[in-house]
Amino acid sequence: MSEFRPKDHSARDLLRELFPDTYRELFGEGQPQAPLTLGLYPVADGRLALVHGDQLAEFTPLDPKGKNALHCDLCHYTRSRSEAALYRVVVGARRTRYVTLCLDTEPCQKRAGPRGLSQLSGRIFPLEPMYLD
Numbered sequence: 575m576s577e578f579r580p581k582d583h584s585a586r587d588l589l590r591e592l593f594p595d596t597y598r599e600l601f602g603e604g605q606p607q608a609p610l611t612l613g614l615y616p617v618a619d620g621r622l623a624l625v626h627g628d629q630l631a632e633f634t635p636l637d638p639k640g641k642n643a644l645h646c647d648l649c650h651y652t653r654s655r656s657e658a659a660l661y662r663v664v665v666g667a668r669r670t671r672y673v674t675l676c677l678d679t680e681p682c683q684k685r686a687g688p689r690g691l692s693q694l695s696g697r698i699f700p701l702e703p704m705y706l707d
């Protein structure tokens with residue numbers, strides 16, 4: 575777990591601190607007022623960051639169990655185990671969501687379109703404020 579307190583940092587600040595390379599790709603340097611962002615971005619270790627405006631949620635892939643096909647919650651395609659993964663998203667102190675997504679997120683997001691992405695965002699955000707003990 576990180577030591578960041580979401581209230582003190584905007585999600586973009588978090589993204590910049592945790593994943594500076596990704597941040598630079600997304601927003602560039604010296605661009606204080608980027609347009610409202612909505613999208614999933616590969617970060618590190620197979621994780622994905624869902625960014626919507628100044629909100630950010632991290633999707634952590636879980637080890638696959640079983641052999642059933644997966645149903646992508648974003649583009650709604652049926653995927654094999656090698657094409658999709660189950661991701662865990664912590665949305666609150668005691669609340670976790672599980673989302674199945676294609677591993678190849680770019681074409682997945684194209685299939686889903688902005689509406690699919692905003693539906694996914696609506697399932698994740700707003701995050702509960704989380705405070706560490």
Ligand SMILES: [Zn+2]
Pocket residue numbers: 646647648649650651675676682683
């Ligand atoms: Zn998909």
